[in-house]
Ligand code: SF4
């Protein structure tokens with residue numbers, strides 16, 4: 021527990037807690053906090069591409085058709101250059117030195133005016149190279165969104181309404197709620213600048229205990245705070261290079277979050293730092309001493325002996341990674357009962373557990389299990405798997421997580437390319453751009469974090485929720501499309517729950 | 522930087538001629554369907570059939586003009602038509618009138634000849650040309666069109682009996698005269714495409730004229746905050762409506778809200794506050810600009826909100842004293858009829874009008890990389906681009922489109938054995954759900 025010493029610093033609580041002391045201490049802490057306050061912000065900045073994605077459209081212009089068209093224009097409007105020189109494209113696709121004879125498709129936004137206006141000699145086609153990116157879960161749509169977010173660091177805004185399917189599987193089948201009148205604050209344009217996105221990592225007792233003299237006895241909270249409800253996970257597959265680790269390291273330091281890395285890599289590359297989480301598999305009594313700056317060390321799977329060894333040899337918090345495979349519930353409870361501070365749950369990269377269930381359902385079960393056992397606040401839940409879009413972040417938190425671990429988005433934020441399926445962590449094959457520099461990569465990841473945080477604020481703002489901690493496990497702030505359909509379409513001939521015939 | 526000037530008459534004629542001929546050629550099947558056209562909600566065939574109807578006033582053959590491919594909602598609902606031998610004869614006697622004041626109070630007894638009217642698209646998000654064509658078309662159908670939140674351009678006064686004045690959270694362009702001129706005043710609490718987030722007109726689109734009408738500075742981004750900063754409760758909301766009643770005692774009052782999980786409670790509260798029209802705007806609706814995350818994820822699609830509200834109003838015993846209007850993802854005559862069968866009285870259209878005038882759903886309305894807005898001249902006030910939509914042509918297009926849609930509404934009604942659209946309300950027994958095939 022933190023308490024003011026009266027000298028502008030904080031220290032562990034000691035002595036009798038009287039009402040007067042409590043009042044004086046509280047006032048001091050309040051003053052200190054106010055003096056130290058600065059509004060958290062992620063400094064985003066647009067960066068150039070180093071390996072741009074394939075452009076969205078191909079533009080094909082029939083040269084003969086174009087030549088004929090120009091001739092007829094000259095014939096009809098010879099003395100009116102404004103008329104002859106006018107072009108259908110306001111985005112400059114036909115504004116190169118030789119106009120439509122050498123279009124610039126990378127500028128095309130697909131308004132289709134050219135092809136509608138000149139269907140006889142202009143064609144605009146979706147670019148198959150773009151459509152081929154990703155796999156069936158992490159689609160080209162996710163990848164282009166991440167690419168844009170990482171380039172600009174802004175919330176993607178577009179005209180016209182939603183273009184996709186109605187509801188859908190996985191996270192697409194979950195909607196977030198809003199309030200018609202409740203706001204987090206009436207002060208700002210949307211009040212969103214006052215919404216908190218910090219989360220606590222660690223453990224706190226379900227209640228405090230005092231002895232008859234008013235001294236705190238027993239456990240006190242043991243946690244630290246990060247400024248965003250997401251961390252970076254161990255880069256999957258073959259992505260875990262030193263270069264990437266360095267970029268994750270500097271990005272985490274900049275935005276105040278964490279990056280999980282294999283402990284051997286942390287050692288080999290000299291990356292021990294407060295925001296690096298070494299993940300160890302078979303610790304020795306000396307292992308923890310190799311990471312004196314770590315605030316959290318994770319064990320890569322539950323093993324009581326290894327856990328106790330680690331626990332007894334470090335002041336850092338100790339977390340346990342658990343895959344959603346057979347018996348995960350029992351394993352999780354064992355870890356929690358043995359005082360693991362953090363549980364890091366992993367579905368596969370398509371968001372599926374071993375039994376095929378989607379990660380949102382699995383997370384809800386984990387969250388509810390901990391509530392039923394009366395120990396939810398004693399542990400921090402971090403989760404990963406299937407999080408490839410900004411909307412997945414609040415949805416995973418609603419499902420019960422304290423913080424989300426990001427894996428594949430890192431690859432696509434850095435304009436990397438994947439090869440083959442992206443379902444299993446070990447199976448991921450990817451390449452990062454050769455021209456990537458550390459500064460560029462750090463800014464791209466920072467932009468992604470800024471954009472996802474801002475989008476989280478949009479969701480929280482619409483709900484009227486003032487801090488993300490309050491979103492955890494708030495299933496009532498989500499709506500499940502199949503449940504809404506059951507309510508709306510019940511009794512309609514042919515409708516059965518889930519929409520299946 | 523290139524200076525953009527109002528185009529010469531010759532250029533307008535050439536460009537609009539090419540655009541219109543091209544739209545017709547593609548819609549009539551003279552060329553293949555453009556491969557990059559359409560999305561799951563507005564498929565290529567829905568867009569082309571809308572163009573076809575807007576040109577001819579008729580239902581097309583060989584194009585799916587009824588549904589999209591969104592795999593849910595309206596796209597998985599169908600009608601349980603009677604056997605052909607029991608169909609009514611197609612007739613203009615089949616009623617399509619929408620009653621807008623069911624409270625039985627002393628205010629105007631307004632009706633529309635068709636069970637839909639035009640949704641708010643503000644000056645700034647669209648041009649005066651687009652607004653005028655929509656307003657004149659509304660007048661021809663004894664229907665209405667909302668100003669959106671951008672003020673009331675003076676030319677609209679010509680159609681004032683058919684123009685709804687919108688009061689939204691930024692109060693942009695709200696004037697006593699325009700409230701007094703309005704047969705209907707619409708309070709916009711939220712918009713389906715960006716519920717809970719307010720509005721945002723990007724600086725590039727807030728030019729001299731737009732800023733003047735909104736009482737702001739040119740080329741400065743304009744935010745409509747969320748929500749009304751004076752509303753915490755139904756009682757506060759009621760005061761809003763009282764205020765309008767004081768300024769214009771005969772106007773009927775519409776309350777536009779989006780679709781949170783408690784939309785049913787919101788609707789009942791609006792009724793008790795004095796609303797004549799409860800307008801639900803679902804999450805898949807159109808917008809000039811909105812965060813992508815909001816469009817897809819916040820609040821519920823309109824198909825799921827209508828039955829919830831309809832049943833709740835029934836249970837509360839007030840269903841017949843209020844008009845329930847649905848919007849946000851309502852695209853076609855078939856969607857309108859399905860919305861009514863789910864429990865709405867009628868619908869509001871926005872995107873459908875734009876598609877009728879050439880919109881390809883490219884999503885660059887907010888300005889796009891050019892910063893100039895819609896290349897089709899729809900969602901822009903750019904001095905050149907806005908000329909690509911000439912009001913007379915556009916009015917005629919919309920009239921044709923509405924004629925075809927009214928025809929289709931009557932066609933649906935007669936095949937269900939109904940002689941008036943009001944008989945369809947809440948008749949979910951006349952709908953069927955198209956289940957998914959195994960493996961779909
Ligand atoms: S589709 Fe639109 S953006 Fe693309 S080349 Fe044609 S006119 Fe330009």
Ligand code: SF4
Pocket residue numbers: 131179180875879880881882883884885886887894895896897898899900
């Ligand atoms: S920019 Fe124009 S054509 Fe494109 S979606 Fe918007 S209104 Fe439609």
